[in-house]
Amino acid sequence: MSAPYPLVIVNLLLGFLGVGKTTAIRHLLGHKPANERWAVLVNEFGDVGVDGKVLGDTGIVVKQVAGGCMCCASGPVTRVALNQLIRQERPDRLLIEPSGLGHPKTILALLQDDSYRTVLxxxxxxxxxxxxxxxxxxxxxxxxxxxxxxxxxALVLNKSDLADSHTQRAAEAWLATQRPEVALFTVEQGQVDLDWFLNADESPRVSVATQAATAELPVLDWRSIPAAPTAEQWVRAERNADGYFSVGWRMPAQTVWRTHDLLAWVHSIHAVRLKAVMCMDDGWRLINVVDGALSIVSFPAQQEAVLELILDHALDSKEAEVELRRCTLVN
Structure with a gap:
C-alpha cells in the first residue's frame, strides 16, 4: 500500500504478562503533544479483551485484535486493523501493545514488510x-x-515502588548481563517518557518464517462496542497456545458481584493473570491480578462487564462459571 502522507511513527511497547503495558500506554496518551494525531492497536491473548475498555475513555482511537499473538493466528486480522487505522485515522504516531505472550520478532517482521516500507x-x-x-x-x-x-x-524497569532494594539491584544486574548496551530506566506506575522512544534508533530489520493463519478473528473498535449481553446471557470464550490457557466472559452490566465472595473466587483460581472490569457491591472496579498480587481501583460504569483469566494450567470453565455466578447478588 502507498500513501501521500508522512510516514506513521510506530512505537511498540513490549513486556510480559502483568508488567503494566496498558498503564504505560494510558500515561503516554495523557502526555500526547497537542499537535499530533495518535492511534492505538492493542493485542490480547484471550478472545474477550479487557485492555480496549481500559483505554477506551482516553479520546484516542483504539483498535483491538483479540485471540492469540497478533502475528500468528491473528496475522491477517492484524493487517486489516493496521490498514484501517492508517487509512481512516491518518495518525502521526501509532502505539502498539502486543500481548505479553506475543512473538515480538514476528510482530516486527510484519511491520517491516515491504508493503509498509513507504508507510511506517x-x-x-x-x-x-x-x-x-x-x-x-x-x-x-x-x-x-x-x-x-x-x-x-531501551528497557523500562516498571513498578519500582513494589520491589525491595535487593530485588531491584538483582534485576538490574541480570538485565545488564543481557543488554549492557541499552538504556535502563526505572519508573513507577507506567510513567514512560515519550523521549525514550524518540531517542531510540530505528528498529533493526528482522526476518522470520511466515506463519500461516489458523483462525479468522474479529477486530473490535471501541468507539462502537458490540451489543452487550442480554440480562440473562453470559458469553464465554476460551483459547490455549504456547502452554497457556485463557478463559474470558462478557456479562450484563446490571450484574453485581459481592466483593468478598468474588475475591475469594479470584484467589482460588490461581491465574497467572486476571483482568476484569465489573460492578461490585460498592461500584464499578478495574481488577488486576499478577502472580497472585491483587489490585482494585475505581472505574467508570460500562455497557457490560468483562473478565479474562490467563493460566498455566487447564481449567474446567463451566465449573468456574458456576462458581463465578454464585458470587453475584442475584444468581
Missing amino acids: RVQSPLTLVDARQVVQSRYQNHALYVEQILLAG
Whole structure:
C-alpha cells in the first residue's frame, strides 16, 4: 500500500504478562503533544479483551485484535486493523501493545514488510519489565520473555515502588548481563517518557518464517462496542497456545458481584493473570491480578462487564462459571 502522507511513527511497547503495558500506554496518551494525531492497536491473548475498555475513555482511537499473538493466528486480522487505522485515522504516531505472550520478532517482521516500507517508520521497541519477575529463573529461562528483552531499544524497569532494594539491584544486574548496551530506566506506575522512544534508533530489520493463519478473528473498535449481553446471557470464550490457557466472559452490566465472595473466587483460581472490569457491591472496579498480587481501583460504569483469566494450567470453565455466578447478588 502507498500513501501521500508522512510516514506513521510506530512505537511498540513490549513486556510480559502483568508488567503494566496498558498503564504505560494510558500515561503516554495523557502526555500526547497537542499537535499530533495518535492511534492505538492493542493485542490480547484471550478472545474477550479487557485492555480496549481500559483505554477506551482516553479520546484516542483504539483498535483491538483479540485471540492469540497478533502475528500468528491473528496475522491477517492484524493487517486489516493496521490498514484501517492508517487509512481512516491518518495518525502521526501509532502505539502498539502486543500481548505479553506475543512473538515480538514476528510482530516486527510484519511491520517491516515491504508493503509498509513507504508507510511506517518503526522505532526500536521499549520493553517493560517488573523486577519481581526478572529475578525469577522461570522468567529468565522463558524464550518469549528473553526475546522481548533482546529486541528492546531501551528497557523500562516498571513498578519500582513494589520491589525491595535487593530485588531491584538483582534485576538490574541480570538485565545488564543481557543488554549492557541499552538504556535502563526505572519508573513507577507506567510513567514512560515519550523521549525514550524518540531517542531510540530505528528498529533493526528482522526476518522470520511466515506463519500461516489458523483462525479468522474479529477486530473490535471501541468507539462502537458490540451489543452487550442480554440480562440473562453470559458469553464465554476460551483459547490455549504456547502452554497457556485463557478463559474470558462478557456479562450484563446490571450484574453485581459481592466483593468478598468474588475475591475469594479470584484467589482460588490461581491465574497467572486476571483482568476484569465489573460492578461490585460498592461500584464499578478495574481488577488486576499478577502472580497472585491483587489490585482494585475505581472505574467508570460500562455497557457490560468483562473478565479474562490467563493460566498455566487447564481449567474446567463451566465449573468456574458456576462458581463465578454464585458470587453475584442475584444468581
